[in-house]
Amino acid sequence: MSTTWVPVVAEAGFGVDNLPYGVFSPQGQAPRVGVRIGDHVLDLADALGDEVFARPSLNPFLETGRARWSEVRARIRELLTDESHRQVVEPALHPLERVGLHMPFAVADFVDFYASEEHASNLGRMFRPDTEPLLPNWKHLPVGYHGRAGTVVPSGTPIARPCGQRKAPGEESPTFGPSTKLDIEAEVGFVVGTGSRLGQPVPPKDFAEHVFGVCLVNDWSARDIQAWEYVPLGPFLGKSFATSVSPWVVPLEALAAARVATPAQDPEPMDYLTESEPWGLDLQLEVELNGQVVSRPPYAGMYWSPAQMLAHMTVNGASLRTGDLYASGTVSGEAAGTRGSLIELTWNGTEPLQLSGGQPRTFLADGDTVSISATAPAEDGGRIGFGAVTGTIRAAECEPAG
Ligand SMILES: O=C(O)/C=C/C(=O)CC(=O)CC(=O)O
Ligand SMILES: [Ca+2]
Ligand SMILES: [Mg+2]
Numbered sequence: 001m002s003t004t005w006v007p008v009v010a011e012a013g014f015g016v017d018n019l020p021y022g023v024f025s026p027q028g029q030a031p032r033v034g035v036r037i038g039d040h041v042l043d044l045a046d047a048l049g050d051e052v053f054a055r056p057s058l059n060p061f062l063e064t065g066r067a068r069w070s071e072v073r074a075r076i077r078e079l080l081t082d083e084s085h086r087q088v089v090e091p092a093l094h095p096l097e098r099v100g101l102h103m104p105f106a107v108a109d110f111v112d113f114y115a116s117e118e119h120a121s122n123l124g125r126m127f128r129p130d131t132e133p134l135l136p137n138w139k140h141l142p143v144g145y146h147g148r149a150g151t152v153v154p155s156g157t158p159i160a161r162p163c164g165q166r167k168a169p170g171e172e173s174p175t176f177g178p179s180t181k182l183d184i185e186a187e188v189g190f191v192v193g194t195g196s197r198l199g200q201p202v203p204p205k206d207f208a209e210h211v212f213g214v215c216l217v218n219d220w221s222a223r224d225i226q227a228w229e230y231v232p233l234g235p236f237l238g239k240s241f242a243t244s245v246s247p248w249v250v251p252l253e254a255l256a257a258a259r260v261a262t263p264a265q266d267p268e269p270m271d272y273l274t275e276s277e278p279w280g281l282d283l284q285l286e287v288e289l290n291g292q293v294v295s296r297p298p299y300a301g302m303y304w305s306p307a308q309m310l311a312h313m314t315v316n317g318a319s320l321r322t323g324d325l326y327a328s329g330t331v332s333g334e335a336a337g338t339r340g341s342l343i344e345l346t347w348n349g350t351e352p353l354q355l356s357g358g359q360p361r362t363f364l365a366d367g368d369t370v371s372i373s374a375t376a377p378a379e380d381g382g383r384i385g386f387g388a389v390t391g392t393i394r395a396a397e398c399e400p401a402g
Contacts, residue, residue, distance in 0.1 A: 002017065002077070004080045004081050005080070006080055006093065008039075013385025014036050016037065016080050017380065018254050018384040019035045019073065019076055019077070020035065020254070021058055022035075022036065023057060024102065027098060033053040034053075035076060039096045040094060041094045042079075042089070043094060044076070046091070047076070048075065057105050058105040062191070062212050066208065069251065073251060105325075107323055108149060108324045108325075109324045110146070110148060110152055111145070112147045112219055112239070112243075113309050114142070115142055115302045115303055116329055116331055117138075117263075118333060118339070119330040119344065120135075121134050122339070123344075126347070139267060140269075144326070147243065148240040151243060154244070154245060154247060155246050155247050155387075155389040157242070159241075159392065160397060161179055161395060162178070162182075162222050162225065164222065164225040168224070182221075182222055182364040183222070184341060184372070185219035185221055186216075186297050187328050187329060188216065188285075188306075189327045189328070190214060190309075190310070190326050190328075191323075192326075193210065193212030194322070195210075195319060196319050199317040199319075201311065201315045202314040203311055204273070204274065210310065211252060212252065214249065214250050214252065215249045216285075216387075217243060217244070217328075218372055219239060220244065220391070221239050222237075222241070223343050226238030244390075246386060248386060248387045258281045258282045258384075261278040262280040262304065262305045262308075275308060279307035279308075280302065281300065281376065282299065284298060284374060285299060285340070287340065288372075289368060289369075290358075295345060297338050298331070306326075342364065365393070367393060368392065369393075370392075372390075373386060373387065
């Protein structure tokens with residue numbers, strides 16, 4: 001790792017090889033853009049003298065494009081590694097524990113994919129037991145749906161248990177009430193910086209021109225509401241009540257050492273989905289429920305890469321906007337203890353998790369806190385950190401009987 005004059009613990013993953021962006025508020029001040037270095041946040045408007053960072057969202061900076069993103073990153077690295085800048089830059093550093101963290105960017109559109117073969121097969125087995133687990137289109141295109149941008153919330157936002165209609169397979173008619181199958185989905189999110197023109201598809205080779213960086217996503221899901229409503233148009237209220245994102249966006253440039261090929265794809269994808277260079281990513285996720293690790297999903301095994309998802313999302317001419325967020329879909333691996341949702345980890349509630357010192361647990365209970373974190377390989381053989389996306393479940397506010 002390159003060395004910095006800021007005190008950092010190398011193993012913590014926030015050295016100068018990382019430098020993720022977020023929006024923070026120093027005590028008593030308005031939210032503005034910073035990068036995390038160790039346990040500090042560097043105020044970029046102060047350190048670089050650029051007003052584009054004196055804003056409560058990353059979007060104005062995202063709009064400036066790839067060349068500028070690279071210049072700024074190089075300049076920040078210089079300021080933090082060259083001791084001669086210390087005196088001038090040090091006052092722009094704020095201890096992490098003394099700042100507030102906010103939504104890092106204003107979400108334009110939100111799309112959620114379904115790119116894990118394991119997850120898609122597991123959900124198929126549970127939701128559609130009488131059919132092939134993987135539907136016929138799945139290996140031909142990255143399946144996804146358009147989500148609700150306005151309910152994407154920053155890490156730490158309490159999540160109210162949603163209410164709605166649900167009907168269990170044996171029941172004659174639907175009932176209304178608080179979800180009894182509230183779940184998580186551990187996902188990786190891609191943040192679009194540079195938009196595109198309507199009518200102009202974005203091929204996989206242009207991925208890094210458009211996508212600025214990567215964050216963590218928890219796509220909270222009410223499985224009982226979902227199972228009843230989703231036919232035939234797909235996810236709706238079972239997922240739109242809240243989606244949480246991590247406070248830090250790791251720039252693509254920090255992920256060079258994490259790039260891997262996706263697993264072999266058979267059938268060979270169509271030309272518009274063919275990558276010229278690999279954009280699989282070797283991120284290691286970790287899911288904690290009330291402080292206990294319940295899963296370690298490996299992102300490297302995801303079938304579709306983010307460059308392929310972007311190409312698919314735009315192949316019909318749909319344009320991109322600064323602030324678009326698209327998520328990978330639930331990250332689930334093959335091995336035990338690597339599934340990214342409780343419905344999979346407990347097989348739809350039939351195989352409860354045994355939490356230490358507590359009750360057997362199937363779906364989320366009121367008061368539960370979920371935290372999803374991740375790390376990735378860094379250039380020097382160490383790791384870089386993504387921080388975490390967390391949320392605590394609040395009791396439903398609807399009338400139990402509707
Ligand atoms: O298989 C289904 O009908 C539904 C699957 C999901 O709930 C998953 C979804 O939101 C996409 C994903 O996270 O992979
Ligand atoms: Ca999802
Ligand atoms: Mg959601």
